[in-house]
Amino acid sequence: MYQVVMDEDEAVLEAPEQQESAAGGQSASFGRVVSDEVDFSHGVALYVDEVTVAFDGFRALNALSLTIDAGELRCIIGPNGAGKTTMMDVITGKTPPDAGRVFFGQTFDLLRLREPDIARLGIGRKFQKPTVFEAMTVFENLELALAADKRARRSIAWRLDDAQRDRIAQTVELIRLREHADRLAGELSHGQKQWLEIGMLLAQEPVLLLLDEPVAGMTDEETERTAELLLTLEGKHSLVVVEHDMAFIERIARKVTVLHEGSVLAEGSLAEVQADERVIEVYLGR
């Protein structure tokens, strides 16, 4: 059943071996422990430098620069068309930029890599629409996500060992679906499907998790639970959360970046960006 996700000859970027941090510092707290291929020793997880993406001459990203720290929870807000999704497309290798540089850790040039290699390196992405396997149970979905993790596969030979069962058990607890583990994913509510997909990403222990409008379509209670979930992930992973729901942003905000016309318009605490005249004019004041 797992054949679809496997390509054994992929050796461009062998996922790093387990190795309890030699570097110490913040990188030690990461879910996925990294090898010397990716260097998080300076506390930087992602470095986007002067990235431009043009579609038929229109600059969806215009010399965009930002830095995400290791373990940081960053919120990104901004009007429709500001370039938020395009930024995620560049980071994950879906859209090659016309100019600029993107580094993972200190030195790892993401623009040299293909989409699956970037994912394998420890960058997970949650699209707006849930993409779980509806005809499989919650547990099976998580199992599949784990099997897609090359490091896990190597040791399990397509079967879960105790450590992997534990990992799924912890994940299912974290995403509050323990009672639903044996239900078909197709029977879950929209919010529960979103949590399952987040869980599937977490099962692969990403260093950096990108979430594009994770609470769109959720009930208020689901939104609150999602806020709690993301706050528990802070410090263990770097999280980049794009959202229009300002009540949700208020709940989780640490440092907030406001994008506008493909560039950073403002950055700071939520209170700081909310007080910024330019931000009020282009976004919050509407």
Ligand SMILES: Nc1ncnc2c1ncn2[C@@H]1O[C@H](COP(=O)(O)OP(=O)(O)OP(=O)(O)O)[C@@H](O)[C@H]1O
């Ligand atoms: N493949 C594409 N071809 C042409 N234009 C595109 C493409 N992808 C995005 N764009 C344009 O680039 C701009 C930025 O789009 P993007 O989806 O990144 O915005 P966003 O900030 O995510 O907006 P929203 O809040 O509505 O999701 C928009 O004007 C969009 O129409």
Ligand SMILES: [Mg+2]
């Ligand atoms: Mg978008």
